Amino acid sequence: MIETLRKKGAGNPLKCVQCGSCTSACPVTLIREDFNPRRIVGSIARFNRLPDQDPWLCSTCSLCSERCPQAVNPFSIIMVLRSVLYENGGEAPLSILKMVEQVRETGLAFPLTPESREKRRLLCLPEAGLSEQGLSEVRRILREAGFK
Amino acid sequence: MSLTLYLGCVIRTVQPEVEKAVKETLSRIGVSFSEQPEASCCAPSWFFSLSREAWLRLNERNMRLLNSTVVTACDDCFASLSDAFRIIAESKGVKPPGLKPFQTLLLERLREVKPRLGFKGLRCAVQHSCRFLRPAGRGLDNPEDPKTVKSVLEALGFLPVSYEGELNCCGGFVSDENVGGEMARLKAGSAEKAGADCIVATCSHCMLRLSPVSRIPVLHLGQLSAFSLGSDPLQIGFPEALLRRVVKR
Numbered sequence: 580m581i582e583t584l585r586k587k588g589a590g591n592p593l594k595c596v597q598c599g600s601c602t603s604a605c606p607v608t609l610i611r612e613d614f615n616p617r618r619i620v621g622s623i624a625r626f627n628r629l630p631d632q633d634p635w636l637c638s639t640c641s642l643c644s645e646r647c648p649q650a651v652n653p654f655s656i657i658m659v660l661r662s663v664l665y666e667n668g669g670e671a672p673l674s675i676l677k678m679v680e681q682v683r684e685t686g687l688a689f690p691l692t693p694e695s696r697e698k699r700r701l702l703c704l705p706e707a708g709l710s711e712q713g714l715s716e717v718r719r720i721l722r723e724a725g726f727k
Numbered sequence: 728m729s730l731t732l733y734l735g736c737v738i739r740t741v742q743p744e745v746e747k748a749v750k751e752t753l754s755r756i757g758v759s760f761s762e763q764p765e766a767s768c769c770a771p772s773w774f775f776s777l778s779r780e781a782w783l784r785l786n787e788r789n790m791r792l793l794n795s796t797v798v799t800a801c802d803d804c805f806a807s808l809s810d811a812f813r814i815i816a817e818s819k820g821v822k823p824p825g826l827k828p829f830q831t832l833l834l835e836r837l838r839e840v841k842p843r844l845g846f847k848g849l850r851c852a853v854q855h856s857c858r859f860l861r862p863a864g865r866g867l868d869n870p871e872d873p874k875t876v877k878s879v880l881e882a883l884g885f886l887p888v889s890y891e892g893e894l895n896c897c898g899g900f901v902s903d904e905n906v907g908g909e910m911a912r913l914k915a916g917s918a919e920k921a922g923a924d925c926i927v928a929t930c931s932h933c934m935l936r937l938s939p940v941s942r943i944p945v946l947h948l949g950q951l952s953a954f955s956l957g958s959d960p961l962q963i964g965f966p967e968a969l970l971r972r973v974v975k976r
């Protein structure tokens with residue numbers, strides 16, 4: 580795990596002194612005590628294993644990284660954790676997978692509904708969405724990056 | 728001044744009135760801009776956290792397409808593009824395109840262009856996006872005491888109000904609806920309690936998170952700037968309830 584983090588350019592858990600500044604700053608911990616960035620970093624640094632916490636709870640606010648006195652960067656560690664879990668067959672939230680699917684459809688992460696197209700027309704805004712050529716480039720990138 | 732406008736996915740699909748407002752604002756402050764309709768989603772943190780490769784490659788494509796200085800209308804796009812462009816440019820030994828958030832550009836321009844202040848100010852609670860505040864090293868604003876959006880609002884004739892938890896994250900990217908919704912409710916409730924007439928955001932995802940739980944309207948800064956600079960409120964989705972307040976005070 581530590582090696583994977585290093586390869587993906589995400590912080591250094593070994594520098595963690597378990598001071599807890601990250602957790603004190605974390606807005607999600609305030610609502611869900613079971614989510615704890617200090618413990619996430621700790622289980623990687625001490626046991627070199629995947630923490631048993633849901634990295635998808637993180638709001639990606641990056642306050643933990645800002646407050647960390649050791650430049651550990653818990654936020655980027657959590658981002659890499661997500662990708663490692665996903666690559667190993669773990670679940671990702673449906674809302675997020677839907678956005679990826681949407682990017683494959685139109686190049687944009689949210690749907691261009693008939694209503695939004697009509698609204699754009701009424702406001703004299705140009706058509707949104709990529710050309711077929713652009714879309715095939717985007718789809719190739721997604722395919723090659725491993726999205727089925 | 729000529730720039731490329733990068734609006735992002737949410738504005739182009741879900742919030743066309745914000746697109747209208749941002750474009751009206753730019754025209755009214757004398758900024759000419761072009762667009763790059765072939766640019767894709769900036770693949771921000773939720774995407775990056777599934778695949779760093781897809782994030783970098785989609786933005787390598789975007790970087791090829793966006794070759795003049797880019798102005799972004801959503802802070803999440805700003806952060807994603809700016810991080811990706813830096814990494815890509817370093818690996819290729821080239822200079823990345825310049826990037827500027829909408830509010831930073833507005834602040835610069837409003838020093839020269841004086842808006843039409845034909846109304847009495849609305850009280851605005853600012854939703855400072857995490858992406859604009861951090862990392863502090865990006866140097867966009869002071870993350871502990873951000874001033875950019877408030878200064879823009881003042882220059883436009885609005886009254887920024889402070890509120891408890893002003894710097895807290897709104898929960899925009901929490902995938903768990905209960906947790907994200909609770910974070911947003913706390914913020915929106917606190918803004919309302921402080922007497923704000925509306926919440927002003929510069930990130931589309933903050934808007935999406937706050938709008939469904941807020942009892943006061945949530946607007947993009949561009950809607951307020953376009954209004955203040957004389958745009959037709961109907962075209963820019965300026966809420967009627969706020970219009971009435973503007974006249975009343």
Ligand code: SF4
Pocket residue numbers: 594595596597598599600601602616617620643646647648649650651652653
């Ligand atoms: S703030 Fe940094 S050093 Fe302190 S516990 Fe968190 S990751 Fe470790």
Ligand code: SF4
Pocket residue numbers: 601604605606607608616636637638639640641642643644653654657
């Ligand atoms: S980035 Fe995630 S873990 Fe870090 S403080 Fe924010 S919500 Fe908590």
